[in-house]
Amino acid sequence: MIWKRSAVLRFYSVCGLLLQGSQGQFPLTQNVTVVEGGTANLTCRVDQNDNTSLQWSNPAQQTLYFDDKKALRDNRIELVRATWHELSISVSDVSLSDEGQYTCSLFTMPVKTSKAFLTVLGVPEKPQISGFSSPVMEGDLMQLTCKTSGSKPAADIRWFKNDKEIKDVKYLKEEDANRKTFTVSSTLDFRVDRNDDGVKVICRVDHESLNSTPQVAMQVLEIHYTPSVKIIPSTPFPQEGQPLVLTCESKGKPLPEPVLWTKDGGELPDPDRMVVSGRELNIIFLNKTDNGTYRCEATNTIGQSSAEYVLIVHDVPNTLLSTTIIPSLTTATVTTSVPISATTTTSATTSSRRDPNALAGQTGPDHALIGGIVAVVVFVTLCSIFLLGRYLARHKGTYLTNEAKGAEDAPDADTAIINAEGSQVNAEEKKEYFI
Numbered sequence: 001m002i003w004k005r006s007a008v009l010r011f012y013s014v015c016g017l018l019l020q021g022s023q024g025q026f027p028l029t030q031n032v033t034v035v036e037g038g039t040a041n042l043t044c045r046v047d048q049n050d051n052t053s054l055q056w057s058n059p060a061q062q063t064l065y066f067d068d069k070k071a072l073r074d075n076r077i078e079l080v081r082a083t084w085h086e087l088s089i090s091v092s093d094v095s096l097s098d099e100g101q102y103t104c105s106l107f108t109m110p111v112k113t114s115k116a117f118l119t120v121l122g123v124p125e126k127p128q129i130s131g132f133s134s135p136v137m138e139g140d141l142m143q144l145t146c147k148t149s150g151s152k153p154a155a156d157i158r159w160f161k162n163d164k165e166i167k168d169v170k171y172l173k174e175e176d177a178n179r180k181t182f183t184v185s186s187t188l189d190f191r192v193d194r195n196d197d198g199v200k201v202i203c204r205v206d207h208e209s210l211n212s213t214p215q216v217a218m219q220v221l222e223i224h225y226t227p228s229v230k231i232i233p234s235t236p237f238p239q240e241g242q243p244l245v246l247t248c249e250s251k252g253k254p255l256p257e258p259v260l261w262t263k264d265g266g267e268l269p270d271p272d273r274m275v276v277s278g279r280e281l282n283i284i285f286l287n288k289t290d291n292g293t294y295r296c297e298a299t300n301t302i303g304q305s306s307a308e309y310v311l312i313v314h315d316v317p318n319t320l321l322s323t324t325i326i327p328s329l330t331t332a333t334v335t336t337s338v339p340i341s342a343t344t345t346t347s348a349t350t351s352s353r354r355d356p357n358a359l360a361g362q363t364g365p366d367h368a369l370i371g372g373i374v375a376v377v378v379f380v381t382l383c384s385i386f387l388l389g390r391y392l393a394r395h396k397g398t399y400l401t402n403e404a405k406g407a408e409d410a411p412d413a414d415t416a417i418i419n420a421e422g423s424q425v426n427a428e429e430k431k432e433y434f435i
Contacts, residue, residue, distance in 0.1 A: 025049055027106045029116035034094050035209045036120050036152075041080065043088040044104030044114065053107045054087040059100030065089050096120050096152065096180050121209035122152025122181040127217040129203050135253075137302070138225035142192050146203030146217060147185040153208075154182040160202040166190075197223035197253055226303035227252030229259075231296050238286055239314050246281040246309060248296035256298035264292045286313045 027044050034040040044054055056064045063071040068082035080088035091098060099120040106112045127148040136142055146157055154173045159166040170187040186203070198220065205215045227250045234245035248259045261268060261281045268274040268281075269289075275282045283290060290313055297306040 025052065025106060025108055026112055027054065027104045027114040029102075029104050029114040031117045031119070033119040033121065036094060036096060036122055038094055039090055039092045040094050040098070040118055041088065041090050042102055042104075042116055042118070043080075043086065044116075045086050046106060047085070049084045049106075051084055054082075055105045055107070056087060056089055057103045057105070059102065061103075091118075094118075094120055096122060096178070120152070121207075122150050123209045124148045124151035124155040124184070124205050124207050124215065126215050127157070127203050127205050129201070129217045129219045132219050132221075135222045135224045136192055138192065138194050138223055140192055142190060142221075144188045144201060144203075144219065145185055146188075146205075147183065148205050148215070149176065149183040150181045151184060151205075151207055151209075152181045155184050155205050155207040157184055157186040158204045158206065159186065159188045160204065161196075162199055163202075192221065192223050194223060194225040194228075194253070196221050197225070222253075224253045224302050227256040227298040227300055227305045229296055229298050229305045229307040231294070231307045231309040233309065237314060238311065239316050240286055240288065241316055242286055244283045244286055244311075246283075246294060246296075248279045248281070248298065248307070250279065250296075250298035250305075252298065252300045252302070252305075254300045254302075256300045260297040260299075262295045262297070265295075288313055 025046055025048050027046055029042070029044050032040050032042060042056060044056065046052075046054065053067050055066045058064055058072070064074075064077055065071060065079060065082070065087065067087065068079060070077070070079065076092045076094075078090050078092070080090050082088075087104065099118055102116045102118055104114045104116065125148050127146050129144055129146050131144045132142070146159070148155055148157065157169075157171065159169050166188060170189075172185045172187075174183045174185075175181075176183055184205075188201070201219045201221060203217045203219075207214075230249045232247045232249055234247075235242070238244045246261075248261070250256045250259060259279050261274075261276055263269060263274075268276075273284045275284070279296075281294065281296075291311055294309045294311055295306055296309075297304060
């Protein structure tokens with residue numbers, strides 16, 4: 001009787017110790033997120049364990065591992081570590097069906113459990129852009145659609161044109177047949193112009209399963225448009241006698257055909273001097289007859305365009321330019337019948353008046369030439385004045401001597417007049433020459 005009582009006391013004592021020890025034991029787990037096709041690691045830890053067993057089970061409550069013993073025949077499930085304080089397993093090639101709540105059990109009295117939720121991310125498929133048909137005419141409305149499937153949760157789609165994001169787009173999300181993943185599409189509408197030719201339109205798919213490396217699809221736009229034409233001269237100030245090159249710069253899609261050059265609405269008047277080489281018009285030697293309106297026409301399968309250039313040929317500036325007007329020193333006009341004096345005065349006046357006009361339009365004064373001209377004019381004027389004075393002085397003296405000679409020997413007035421007339425007759429026979 002005494003033996004039985006002591007055995008019972010011992011049993012309750014052991015049970016009390018077990019209950020007291022189990023109060024400090026509790027399994028710890030963490031939720032896990034993995035990309036579809038990846039590997040999930042499930043870990044269960046116990047800080048204080050007195051050799052109590054640990055177990056992992058799946059969402060269907062099937063035991064995967066009991067301590068280090070594998071319970072489910074699945075080659076994807078492997079033991080990572082098994083001790084009294086930790087039980088870790090791995091599930092490789094995870095699929096969407098593996099998602100759910102996994103349970104770690106610590107077999108104490110009572111049994112203690114901890115839950116870990118396994119989240120499987122569905123990776124979106126590579127996006128596809130549809131709706132583009134090449135080529136597109138300038139001014140047409142373009143509608144592009146980007147679509148991707150298999151994402152979990154639903155992926156995000158963004159549009160870019162040459163790295164510049166476009167915000168005004170339409171977004172649509174649909175659940176797939178498996179009721180776990182989604183198909184996402186986005187539509188971009190815009191009207192194209194020639195600046196869109198060659199532009200890269202990018203559809204970018206962002207998703208947490210892509211590890212900050214988004215999937216993209218790209219479409220390069222091909223826009224057809226009429227040519228744009230511009231004429232570029234080789235010099236902004238064309239001068240007579242110089243060459244000139246007019247370049248017809250034309251852009252278009254398709255590339256414009258060889259350009260057509262015309263002048264004043266007709267053909268080029270001098271093909272020998274005006275040579276067309278590709279898109280260039282070469283005028284070898286400019287003259288005043290080249291003045292006019294030159295037209296360049298470019299044509300492609302979409303349409304035609306042209307540009308005009310008004311050519312004004314400028315005079316070549318002379319190297320002897322004088323803006324100084326030489327004052328005339330012969331401002332007085334002498335009226336006389338003496339040929340030599342009249343001729344000299346006219347020549348000097350003409351020379352002094354023509355020189356300023358002849359020098360007008362030069363680029364700069366030549367002081368040495370101006371000084372020489374002034375000296376010649378002064379010298380000629382002085383010589384003219386001297387000769388004129390000498391002639392007048394001699395002519396006057398001769399006239400008084402002849403007049404007196406007729407009255408000197410006459411006894412009366414009648415005789416003096418008769419003698420004076422005779423003297424004038426005789427004076428005609430006498431000629432004097434001055435050198």
